[in-house]
Amino acid sequence: MVVCIVAIDHSTGGGVGVWMRMSEARVWVACSGIMREVAMSGFFSSRRSLMEENAALRSRLALIQDKAARCDALEEETNALRAITHLVENAHGITAPVVSSWYSSPYGTFMIGAGLDDGVMQGSLVLSGDAAGFVVGRVVRADARSSLVMETFAHDMSFEATIAGASVLVHGKGGYGRAAVPRGIALAVGDAVRVPAYGGRMVGVVSSVHVDAVNTAQDVYIALPSALDSLTFVYVVFKNR
DSSP: OHHHHHHHHHHTTSHHHHHHHHHHHHHHHHHHHHHHHHHHHTHHHHHHHHHHHHHHHHHHHHHHHHHHHHHHHHHHHHHHHHHHGGGGGTSOEEEEEBOSOTTSOTTSEEEESOOGGGTOOTTOEEEOSSSSOOEEEEEEEEOSSOEEEEETTOTTOEEEEEETTEEEEEEEOSSSEEEEEETTSOOOTTOEEEEGGGTTEEEEEEEEEEEOSSSSEEEEEEEOSSOGGGOSEEEEEOTTO
């Protein structure tokens, strides 16, 4: 094809080459005109402005979402503190924040942000912030401004409790407790489980009852009404109070 074009161009005395150069020039002029019209129309500047505006809106949205999350966190914290204030009337102690994850230790312990400087001592009871004030643990080590708490139902923990008037031995299973109650005792889900050594305070409620025809006792499972990981604040009762 190229050989034919060269031959024709030679036979016409270079006319084809001139025509092709003129055609290229016309195409370039046409394209340049289109580009000028697009530039004059503000297409690129409008698109750039739109992109900048979208970026600004995304940044503003992220800021609003961050503020909303902070407001939700503050509201949750306020509600937790409001719920815990009633405990002050019945027990002398201090409100303390939970400063470590409930799942951070395999030994059933967690840290609170109060210690010896705040009146917390080894053996102090730690209560949930709800209306019932369940005993969720005891302080096993108190430092100046923080304390280590052993959960009530930590593995290998055992204590005497009363359920429906019956005295039983509760064994901690990690997050829940288990006890054997004589079959003659009528039990129901939701029955309170109290510990005399803790001043009769509740450590949980009956979550389920399993009766085996072979055994003379019924297996009772005990748990808190709400999950431990939902607690952001606890109430520490000063020892011997």
